[in-house]
Amino acid sequence: MTALLQLEAVSVAIGTVPLLDGIGLSLERGRILGLVGESGSGKSLTAMAAMGLLPLIGGRVTGGAVRFDGQDIGAMTDAQRRALRGGRIGFVTQNPMTALDPVQRIGEQVDVVSRLHLGLSHRAARARTLELLTRLRIPEAEAVAEAWPHQLSGGMKQRIVIAMALAGEPELIIADEPTTALDVTVQAQIIQILGALVRDRGLALLLITHDMGVVAQVCDRVAVLYAGRLAEEGPVGPIFAAPAHPYTAALIGCIPQDGMAKGALRGIPGAVPSALAFPPGCRFHPRCPRASDLCHRIAPLPTPRAEGRVACHHASPPPEGQP
Amino acid sequence: MMAWPAPLRALGHPMGGLAGGWLLLVAAAAVLAPFLTPYAYDVQDLPQAYQPASAAHWLGTDEFGRDLLTRLIYGARTSLSVSAAAIAVSVLCGMVLGAAAAWFGGWPDRAVTVAVDLTWSFPEILIALILVAIIGPGTTGVMVAIAVAYLAQFTRLTRAQIMTLKGETFVEAARCLGAGTGHILFRHLLPNALAPVLVSAMLATGDAIILEATLGFFGLGAQPPVPSWGGMMSAGSALVFKAPWVIIFPGLAVAITVVAINLYGDALIAELDIRQKLRRTA
Numbered sequence: 001m002t003a004l005l006q007l008e009a010v011s012v013a014i015g016t017v018p019l020l021d022g023i024g025l026s027l028e029r030g031r032i033l034g035l036v037g038e039s040g041s042g043k044s045l046t047a048m049a050a051m052g053l054l055p056l057i058g059g060r061v062t063g064g065a066v067r068f069d070g071q072d073i074g075a076m077t078d079a080q081r082r083a084l085r086g087g088r089i090g091f092v093t094q095n096p097m098t099a100l101d102p103v104q105r106i107g108e109q110v111d112v113v114s115r116l117h118l119g120l121s122h123r124a125a126r127a128r129t130l131e132l133l134t135r136l137r138i139p140e141a142e143a144v145a146e147a148w149p150h151q152l153s154g155g156m157k158q159r160i161v162i163a164m165a166l167a168g169e170p171e172l173i174i175a176d177e178p179t180t181a182l183d184v185t186v187q188a189q190i191i192q193i194l195g196a197l198v199r200d201r202g203l204a205l206l207l208i209t210h211d212m213g214v215v216a217q218v219c220d221r222v223a224v225l226y227a228g229r230l231a232e233e234g235p236v237g238p239i240f241a242a243p244a245h246p247y248t249a250a251l252i253g254c255i256p257q258d259g260m261a262k263g264a265l266r267g268i269p270g271a272v273p274s275a276l277a278f279p280p281g282c283r284f285h286p287r288c289p290r291a292s293d294l295c296h297r298i299a300p301l302p303t304p305r306a307e308g309r310v311a312c313h314h315a316s317p318p319p320e321g322q323p
Numbered sequence: 324m325m326a327w328p329a330p331l332r333a334l335g336h337p338m339g340g341l342a343g344g345w346l347l348l349v350a351a352a353a354v355l356a357p358f359l360t361p362y363a364y365d366v367q368d369l370p371q372a373y374q375p376a377s378a379a380h381w382l383g384t385d386e387f388g389r390d391l392l393t394r395l396i397y398g399a400r401t402s403l404s405v406s407a408a409a410i411a412v413s414v415l416c417g418m419v420l421g422a423a424a425a426w427f428g429g430w431p432d433r434a435v436t437v438a439v440d441l442t443w444s445f446p447e448i449l450i451a452l453i454l455v456a457i458i459g460p461g462t463t464g465v466m467v468a469i470a471v472a473y474l475a476q477f478t479r480l481t482r483a484q485i486m487t488l489k490g491e492t493f494v495e496a497a498r499c500l501g502a503g504t505g506h507i508l509f510r511h512l513l514p515n516a517l518a519p520v521l522v523s524a525m526l527a528t529g530d531a532i533i534l535e536a537t538l539g540f541f542g543l544g545a546q547p548p549v550p551s552w553g554g555m556m557s558a559g560s561a562l563v564f565k566a567p568w569v570i571i572f573p574g575l576a577v578a579i580t581v582v583a584i585n586l587y588g589d590a591l592i593a594e595l596d597i598r599q600k601l602r603r604t605a
Binding site: 051053056082083084085086087090091093094095098099100101102103104112113116117161164165168 | 491492493495496497498499500501502503506510511514515517518
């Protein structure tokens with residue numbers, strides 16, 4: 001099966017500043033790919049590139065290609081790309097509190113997506129909206145459709161944003177930190193809803209998050225970004241069991257565990273370097289416990305390991321019994 | 324859920340209700356003027372000149388024996404319609420200019436900003452006087468003068484609003500869902516910018532009434548015998564000691580109306596402020 005979304009060694013720059021360097025990812029229908037990394041690692045930029053929205057922030061693809069269902073997004077016309085966004089690619093924004101227009105009723109905002117992309121009439125679009133809201137387990141869908149955004153809670157708003165993303169019958173959903181602004185109980189519900197959509201309707205989901213806990217819960221594969229480069233990518237199970245890249249290991253070390261001694265939760269010392277001053281060699285070496293001379297000079301390339309890839313000179317060997 | 328629109332809800336505020344009531348009264352009087360008074364505004368009755376308030380002439384008469392209340396009501400017609408129409412034109416042009424500047428950026432933005440800053444470096448009255456001098460005295464000249472004098476304010480406000488809104492997540496979200504420029508501009512940006520611009524237009528109408536009265540006082544507004552509040556004050560200024568009511572009542576009409584507009588505007592701000600409500604519920 002060919003991948004629905006494929007990033008082939010994509011490099012991105014804003015102005016003259018290179019931000020993403022050779023990111024390769026692929027996502028198939030019915031799968032969830034988690035994209036993780038700290039703030040500033042290039043997660044959201046990767047999503048912008050996947051939707052062809054880079055010109056909006058003054059960025060451009062400087063190398064590689066983004067393919068959606070085999071077609072190169074970079075070679076499309078603006079109109080084709082616009083039809084893709086909201087149509088075949090749905091997008092769930094980071095902050096539901098501000099993702100809805102405060103002066104439009106909820107229903108209108110969802111209606112307009114299916115009117116634009118499916119060519120539905122007002123009446124048919126509203127029927128579809130109500131159906132979507134009901135399916136997302138929103139009680140009293142008709143009353144909610146007539147409500148204003150400020151009358152809804154955060155979790156409710158995020159469901160509306162998901163309904164908007166689904167209204168155009170997408171095949172791929174890109175969710176940019178969909179749960180970051182929500183409280184914990186609501187987070188679990190939203191993640192559950194997104195997971196169910198993928199299972200029941202065969203959608204592909206690119207889940208951008210910095211929460212490794214969420215990744216462990218729902219994702220099939222995970223890609224770890226660091227400072228604009230891919231650090232490690234592969235199936236969730238093996239990576240959580242035995243991370244090869246020291247950065248992945250450090251991220252996993254940041255998840256609170258049962259029975260952890262007080263104060264045992266580890267952070268990662270230092271911060272993601274600024275794009276204006278990426279260190280030479282491996283960009284993680286200033287914060288890396290395994291850094292050697294080699295890491296200061298030469299950037300490691302992603303190499304196959306088990307069912308994934310890792311970019312590290314000192315990757316942990318795979319556990320016994322695996323190639 | 325509140326079903327009433329904000330302008331009606333503003334009447335529920337104690338001051339907003341009082342002020343709104345006065346404005347409705349003045350507007351209704353202006354519209355119904357011919358049915359409210361037995362006198363004509365332009366027929367002279369010299370034996371009745373300089374009469375103080377009486378049962379026949381509630382607010383007295385002027386130097387030509389014309390009923391002051393009648394002229395005040397007809398004057399409201401001129402003053403209110405000229406001010407409101409001028410502000411409406413000003414708001415429309417200002418929104419177009421401001422939105423274009425904010426949306427396109429680059430040289431259109433710089434051109435608009437420089438022009439706005441230039442007009443702001445002159446007092447409004449000076450701009451108005453120059454324009455009236457060019458166009459000639461009369462209601463048209465005053466209307467254009469007021470519209471241009473307040474254009475900068477609405478341009479600047481709309482530009483600032485759109486600039487802020489452009490970065491909002493819901494605009495980004497609309498774009499991510501495939502919305503085009505027209506949809507974003509007319510369905511998201513302008514409707515969100517509308518409330519503050521309308522409130523500011525409301526308050527500017529008060530200032531415009533004062534400007535209109537000032538121009539009328541200089542004899543540049545509606546030409547006699549058509550009454551305007553400013554023109555009436557101008558005539559009354561010569562009679563301050565002989566018949567003070569001739570200047571006092573038009574002056575009071577201007578003052579009370581402008582205060583009422585401001586009070587009603589405050590109530591409207593309280594009702595319209597969607598953002599603040601958003602913060603309260605969030």
